[in-house]
Amino acid sequence: MREYYCYKFHTRPSIFNPILHGGRLFQQFFVDTYIKIESSRLDFIWHNQKKIRADLYQGLLDSIQAGEQNGDAVGKTRILASSFIGGPRDKLRRYLDAMALVRKYGKPDVFLTMTCNPNWEEITRELETGQTPQDRPDIVVRVFRAKLQEMKKQLFEKAILGKVQAYTYVVEFQKRGLPHAHFLLIMIGKYKYTCPEQYDRIISAELPNKHKYPNLYRMVIKHMMHGPCGALNRLCPCTKNRPSCKNNYPRTFNETTIQGKDSYPIYRRRDDGRTETVRNCKLDNRWVVPYNPYLLKMLNYHINVEIFSSIKAVKYLFKYIYKGHDRASVSVTDKADDVEIDEIKQYRDARWVTPPEALWRIYGFELSKMHPPVLQLQLHLPNMHMVSYHGMEKIQNVIDREGTERSMLTAYFEANSLHEKARGILYREFPEHYSWQSQGKFWQQRKRAAVFQVGRIVSAHPAEGERYYLRVLLNHVTGATSYEDLRTVDGQVMPTFREAAEKRGLIEADSTLDDCMTEAEFFRMPSSLRRLFATILVFCEPSDVRSLWNKHLEAMSEDYSRNCKCKHTVEQMVLKNIRDMLQSMGKDIESFPLPKIDQQHETTDDVPREIIEESSIEVDHEDISLNKNLNNEQREAYDKILATIECQRGGIFFVDGPGGTGKTFLYRALLATICGQGKIAVATATSGVAASIMPGGRTAHSRFKIPLKIDDGAICGFTKQSGTAKLLKAASLIIWDEASMTKRQTVEALDKSMRDIMDKQELPFGGKTVVFGGDFRQVLPVVRKGTRAQIVDASL
Template sequence: MLSTSFIGGPRDMRRQYMDAMALVRKFGKPDIFLTMTCNPNWDEITRELHPMQSPQDRPDLVVRIFRAKLEELKKRLTKQHILGKIRAYVYVVEFQKRGLAHAHFLLIMQRKYKLTCPEQYDLLISAEIPDKKKYPQLYKMVIKHMMHGPCGLLNPKCQCTKGRASCKNHYPRAFSNATSQGKDSYPIYRRRDDGRKKTVRGCELDNRWVVPYNPYLLRLFNCHVNVEACGSIKAVKYLFKYIYKGHDRASVAVTDANKADGDVDEIKQYRDARWVTPPEALWRIFSFDRSQNSPPVMQLQLHLENMHMVSFHERAKVNHVVQHPGVDRSMLTAYFEANRLHEEARGILYRDFPEWYTLQQGKVWQRRKRNTGGQVGRIVSAHPAEGERFYLRLLLNHVTGATSYADLRTVDGDTLPSFREAAQRRGLLEADDTIDECLNEAAIYQMSSALRRLFATILLYCKPNDVAELWQRHLDSMSEDYHRSTQSKTHVQQMVLIDIRNILQSMGKDIKTFPLPTIIDRYDDSHGTDREIYEEESIKPTTEDVAMKETLNEE
């Protein structure tokens, strides 16, 4: 198994994603999305090359210079506040298959500096070719670094158009005399039809092909620096999922159908499938940071009594492990102890504890000398199907001052036998409030596909009282990805229903047993066929695939 401690692994990327979404919960949605790509022709790189060398021959030099530029960008953003004062930020460094590094930043601005209207967008972001006579250097850099394509009809072989009728990035954009707010997406930037054109890679391009940029940053760094204003809260999950997507990877395995499934070797799968370029290898060798978020996020442990994780050497004897001093302590039990010892701690929720207290060696919470808001807490997630652990988390999110597990189960002087009953007595389970809260919290950080699976799991295991009301409340969050491909509300609703039906089928349950809208046949291409069979039968081989059959060996 690949643990969370393995940097760049799937669990590590998910942890970073959850940490980033904890910042969104605390400080609100990001305001600016910024991408900086390495320029292999930077003067700092080319002047250090030996005769007959190219930047590709010196990945060590390329990554060192890019890292220096990245640190300078971070300083300009967070220390000099060139785009405004920042409340929180995250960034991730990625490596393209062809080797060029790029960094994605998401910036959450302080309230005074948030972008709230098109006029503010125009102060920071431009999507037009500048005046060549007035800004000659900026003009050259926009033409060199910020012109998309050409693609589409002008160049069907372009990477963003392959297999498509048009550019996947929606270029060329439409002309617009003024910036306006887009719906659940980036703003529609000002792109005036001012007659400015330039021949780029053999095609005449105008303002419709300009990638949005900040003139100051582009002029300063002389590389591709895409700066976008984040349009709405609904785009946040997709932005964070994009920057934490991890390596490009693909793996195919052939096994004997007669043999029972063996153990899954995640380490082997990862090593066989990942793609690592020389610059990324050097980046890791130099121990440069792949990502960072500020303020830092602390993952708060969640476990039932005496069910916490204990680490020990593989050769240690069990009785020595059990008798080791402090083995019975955990982050959560230390929280209970802090509530017993410090009266001022009793009004703070467990998830907010890292803002006021710091965890010292020996698992002891100590009051911060200065509350600078230097850390954000995040209780690790729990699924409703986990039972008591889920209800423990529910109580910790609502109850302050608990001094033990038993105290957390005590309501009005009565110590109840389970956390579920304690939550019920406190009114946290009235009607479908808990389920509703669970879906609302999941909607902050989960993709729509995961929300649909969670909804199906809740239907099966949690037995909500008002399924129809729950469906209406969460349909929008469960259908965000489908809204990107179709505008028909009926069609979107049907696609969500079909997906939930397929998930329930895989769990051995029929969607018709729940009071949900009826699936309309014309929207259901599978017509009720088992999902696995339908997916296999739906594969359409290409002409090239069919032709390749003739090249196979006879055996």
């Protein structure tokens, strides 16, 4: 079908093609045609799920869902195989392949984005009278592909930016229709960019000399000026519904390029007086998008070039370029035990296809490519590899077929036993020295030394158990000739891969986690122990969670046990507290083998558990007498704060002082006095370290349910009827240490929420007594890639 439509959409001399003169109807026809082609493939996959599941879910493909081990474990899932280009599994596979290049060659050095220009001469000269580029997406995609090929020639053959060792690129189509491509380049060692002087040789973020380079100047004005946006144009997409540009334009003037710290470099933008009027707004160097003058002048389109060498978190960029297709809507469904996960339906629903994307796919042009290619190495337990066979074939014939028992992994073991040279090579590095012969299922030694492939062992989740630990061993052990040999450590054959990995010191044994909890019991409060237990669940992947729970439940529940004698109720209170902690870390307690939560024990005698927790915090005997040892300044603050609490008129205080001057000493004295009177005092801090040195201390984000991503006008995440709201309403004092480190929006969010729950909109913090503390001489709020002015604006 695809070849037929390629024939129908082609232009031929002296032959009128009515399809190409249909205007918007022609665009719709393109999209409908591609949808038919794609739907035919999806329908085939949908109706052949049993065959596909049998072929693909035997531990060969990367795990999309944590813990899936084979096809049977997925239940009613209808999968969209990774061989379907553009599907979620294909995107994930390509992302993991790209990260394998990073593991082999290091992080990328250059990030380049090229965008289609509908006014290219190659497009406009092919249009018929009365046609626009939007009417002929067939011309647009062909010209863009030609430009893409020229870009690849300039980068990889002529090496205009330096010799490239590895690269990946992706072609995307957003809702506005025009295609664009993202390139990530990893340079050969001596061509890597390491200092601002080298950055300036290939990247400019300034207007060029209008008289010396008139053509380049014209192209920069046409293609490389951002906006105008922000205060100059509130309707610009990057500013819409935002106080400022999401891309941080206009940038600040800089006399020299500055090396970024875990960010893009701050490029040179001199205040040289050069300006140009764009869309009735006068713009200068602060509005220029970084570009390469040579590429811009030669190719004549928007081409953003960024140095990437100083950025540590490269995964975010690879995730960005492999993020998948646009969707038009999002639906929310109830989580049910028998929910049917239909990846094919998810892919189809709200799929947004534009005419250029439809034509690009109909013509069969490449959507992405990487070099060198990456070979996915099979990972499976003994006799758990994939076997392909016809549905009508007898099982015995399949078993007896020559080569059925062989796989990439077993062939690797065989190569180690036959070739001494192979024994010093890790499984993931094998494709660099040996080529996989799928016909005979064996590894053949390469005759040329050049690296043709990079290996990547398919991923496994810790919840998969032995398959995960098999992967750990393969990543560290060379020369294994069998599964049993892989489990052998110091001449002893271990019964499981997990024990072998523990014996080699590749993973942490549960005994270490048990020792950690036992040691913490001697000096940590129960609330801290619960936090530690939740952290272990999330980040340490203990194999026997229930045993760890049973052993340390008593220590984690000491505070609850004083107020409640029912063991089941106490256990439920501990579970609910840990549940909330896990939720704050993005995890669900249901995913861990812990006792079930009984909803009937959400509260005790209608008292929210948050109040019970705070009321059960013990006052240290040493803290009770702290008020007798206060100095004059501490005493003055202590008396004023207590007087405000006693008369219940509310007040806001800020305790200022460098580190070591006694701020925490004052907090502990206040907390001991208030708690000793039977009242509630809430102790929080911006950082966990500061919170841990106050009795019952918690981070402000955890206690007040402050969103991690916060903007002006935000409020806290608790409702007026929640236990947190009732706790804050009952509290006589709220302490927030290290407030100088937090963004002002977090304090404003608490202020708005307190006014709401106290029903006192006219009083700051609803009339509560709030004590802030900190030192503005130390660390201010962290604003990623922020200027000095932005940091000051974020400060309290």
